[in-house]
Amino acid sequence: MENKILEIRNLSKSYGKDKKAVDGLSLDVYAGDIYGFIGQNGAGKTTTLRAVTGILDFDAGEIYIDGKSVKQQPVACKAVTAYIPDNPDLYEYLTGVQYLNFIGDMFGVDKALRRERVEKYAAMFRIEGDLGSLIGAYSHGMKQKLAIIGALLHAPKLMVLDEPFVGLDPEAAFKLKQVFREMCAAGSAIFFSTHVLDVAEKLCNKIAIIKGGKLIASGDIDAVRGDESLEAVFMEVLESDAR
Amino acid sequence: MRAKWMLLTKIQLMGLLGLNRARNTSDARVRRRAVGGAVAFAVVSLLLIAYVTLFAVVFCGLGLTQAVPAAAIALTAIITFFFSLLQGGSILFALKDYDAVMSLPVSKRAVIGSRLLVSYLVNLLFCLGVMAPVTVVYFVFAGFSFAQLAVILAATLCAPLLPVVVATAIGTLLTALMAGLRIKGLLQGLFGVLFFAAIMVLSFAFSFSMQSPDAAGNMAAAVDALARYVYPPAQWVSMTLSGEAVWGIFAFVGVSVAAAALFVLAVSPFYSKINAALLNRGARVAYKAGDVKSASAFASLLGREFRRLFTSSVYLLNGVSGALLLVLGGVALLFVDAQAFIDLLRAEAETEAPYLVEFFEQNLPYMAAGLVVLFIGMSCPAASALSLEGSSRGLLFSMPVSARTILLAKAMPTFLIDGAASLFFSAVVCAKVGAGAAGWAALLSTAVIFSAFTALCGIFLNYKLPKYDWKAEANVVKSSAPVTILVLGAMAIGFLLIGLSFLGWYAVAAFNAVCIVLCVAWIAYFKGARLYAG
Known part of the structure; x- marks a missing residue:
């Protein structure tokens, strides 16, 4: 039996009286899934992700x-969750290693494991020489890398x-x-939003398309796109809600 | 392993004083700023201790020894309440690190508790600065006792808690009530300003009600009333110190701690909802083609500065408090029989110090000029206008306009607001005291010139000492280096001008001339200014 990591059931979230950002959204993410979440700007992707991570209260539904x-x-x-927002607002007055220690403390990662992982990922993303510098001196990409390591x-x-x-150099994106x-x-399991359909197509085994807060299509990427490219499917979805 | 609320508190404190930044940077400018900040902090602390010691000795010398600790606690509580109220709900809500913190495995209670604790610790520093000298003076006059030391220590540690909680609760309530509204910033700001005005009116009324025929009587009445009526919990401390009731200190500690715990428990169920409404990313307003307008770059920047001021309650409240006091003072003066007051002063002076009569008659407008300076300098939006650009500063700095245009646009709201308020106050003072032409000229010119001085000095200081890495607006509008330097400096200048007022209009004219020279120098300096996103 597959291990369900994330279960979203009939999620709804409104801003104000009129604007329904997410409307009855349901999807499941299993262990081993790289689940891409695509949609236009303002479709409800970030609202869904923020609700999943417990940052945002939602009006109806359940998330497990x-x-x-x-x-x-x-x-x-x-x-058991890690969240990286689109524009990580890190503490600029901390050094990289101070930030990672803070995250490690908050998640109760023991010292030896912490050192091992920091060394591994800092070397992987090539910022090991910058961890002693203040985050305020980092470029956008370096902040993104630090948030990923955290x-x-x-x-x-x-x-x-x-x-x-967004903001990652090609090598870091590859890593x-x-x-x-x-x-x-x-x-x-990985659940991420993206506008780069090419990345979603090559990387994800499952995909969900959201439009106007409603889930239009979801499931195995091959089933969603059929014989077409993901881009073609996405453009079709924009034209019509039914699929 | 440390508790998570402690880790959150530590991280916030590391960002407050800039010490971590100074310790970990190779930038000499940042280190110099930190050293300068530490020196300024030490000087202000020493001045505070000296000032408090002086007052404590005077009160104890007047035989009010037993009332002094409770009065000091009451006074620190009132000041803490006042400044916490200026922060409003901003210590808890719409912080820039909200997403980052809330995605961590930590409860809402721990997040709220840590935010409240940081505010408490900052205010505790001030409280210790007041209570340490008061305690020493108290034991010198009353004799030392370990039991009393324990009572004062417990009271000192708890003294800022209740005022911080009550002020934050008021701020939270206002924030919660208006969170869903489009003009929430403006409404919160207006409510905050009205609340601030109400407190000022009450404190004025309280001061007048404490008047007694002699100075010592005034002081005794004020000291007694502070603990008895203004902040009754302080009276409980006094009762324990005098041996009247041991439960007093336990009640004081219990109420303070219980209030904080209750607040955290009460707010946590609504914490996410309020933040979601404040950080609302979904509600949009239908666009109308008629919304398109055009203006000059400067006018557009100025409009943007005013919108920034009026859409942030904490910025508005901290930015206009001085101007508001001038308006309130002016309105109050309209209803006061100033002539009767002057006659009363004259009658007292004629019997005790006749030489003062002529002095007051001649120099009242010039003294008032010092008062105007004091009030104008109390708040200065320009001193934090640049820092408030925060992480989005690159957008503004990349605009095809000169740095001088940007800096002057950021200084302009301060000039206009302070100028209008101080002109109103000055005109009322001149009319009420029947000032001559020299008095009118001195007061009105000071109002305009010092408003310009404050605006330009504020933006100059902010240009030299920017703080872009803030997480809460209150960090920059309330306690950043430019704001602190400007407010303390303006207070010192105001007192100096009041002291020099015996020289008559010469002093005011010389003062205004110096201000004009500095204003011109700053405007010229801004021509070569450069703004970098960094």
Whole structure:
């Protein structure tokens, strides 16, 4: 039986009276899934991701992470999840290593494991020489890399990422995809939003398309796109809601 | 392993004083700024301790020894409440690290508790600066006792807690009520300003009600009333110190801690909802073609500065408090029989110090000029206008406009707001005291010139000492280096001008001339200014 890491059931979230950002969205992410979440700007992707990570309260529905309710057991859910927003706002007055130690402390990662992972991922993303510098002196890409290392520090079961490839150099993007695959092979799951359909098509085994807060299509990528390219399917979806 | 709320608290504290930045940077400018900040902090602390010691000795010398600790606690509580109120809900809500913190495996209670704790610790520093000298003076006059030391220590540690909680609760309530509204910033700001005005009016009323025929009587009445009526929990401390009731200190500690715990418990169920409404990324307003307008770059920048000011309650409240006091003072003066007050002063002076009569008659407008300077300098939006650009500063700095245009646009709201308020106050003072032409000229010119001085000095200081890496707006609008330097400096200048007012209009004219020279120098300096996103 497949191990369900993330279960979203009839998720709804409104901003104000009129604007329904997410409307009755349901999807499942299993261990080993690299699940791409695509849609236009304002379609409800970030709202969904923020609700999954417990940052945003939602009006209706349920979200379960590793079998636990985000509403009932938020801390337990967050303990096995890592979230990287589209524009990570890190503490600029901390050094890179101070930030990673803070994250390690919050997730209770023991010292030896922490050192091993920091060394491994810092070398992988080529920022080991910058960890002693203040984050304020980092470029956007370096901040993104630091946020990724922080997210990987506690070996999460579920990684939730909002546009993770924006700002990364080609090598770092390649390494990140490699990390995704390694994590999934080890039983974790990745759920991320992206506008780069080419990346989604090559990297993901499952895909969900959201439009106007509603899930238009979801499932195995081959089933969703059929004989067409993902781009063609996405453009069709924009034209028509029914698929 | 440390508790998560402690880790959150530590991370926030590391960013407050800039010490971590100074310790880990190779940039000499950052280190120099940190050293300068530490020196300024030490000087202000020493001044505070000296000032408090002086007052404590005077009160104890007047035989009010037993009332002094409770009065000091009451006073610190009021000041803490006042400044916490200026922060409003900004210590808890819409912080830039909200997403990052809330995605960590930590409960909402721990997040709220850590935010509240940081505010408490900052205020505790001030409280210790007041209570340490008061305690020493108290034991010198009353004799030392370990039991009393324990009571004062416990009271000192708890003193800022209740005011911080009550002020934050008021801020939270206002934030929660208006979170879903489009003009929430403006409404919160207006409510905050109205609340601030109400407190000022009450404090003025309280001061007047404490008037007694002699100075010592005034002081005794004020000291007694502080603990008894203004902040009753302080009276419980006094009762324990005097041996009247041991439960007093336990009640004080219990109420303070219980209030904080209750607040955290009460807010946590609504924490995400309020933040979601404040950080709302979904609600949009239908665009109308008629919204397109055109203006000059400067006018557009100025409009943007005003919108920034009026859409942030904490910025508005901290930015206009001085101007608001001037308006309130002016309105209050309209209803006060100033002539009767002057006659009363004259009658007292004629019997005790007749030489003062002529002095007051001649120099009242010039003294008022010093007062105007004091109030104008109390708040300065320009001193934080640049820092508020924060992480999005690159957008503004890449615009095809000169740095001088940007800096002057950022200084302009301060000039216009302070100028209008101080002109109103000055005109009312001149009319009420029947000032002559020299008095009118001195006061009105000071109002305009010092408003310009404050605006330009504020933006100059912010240009030299920017702080872009803030997580809460309150970090820059309330306690950043430019704001602190400007407010303390303006207060010192105001007192200096009041002191020099015996020289008559010469002093005011010389002062204004110096201000004009500095204003011109700053405007010229801004021509070569460069703004970098860094």
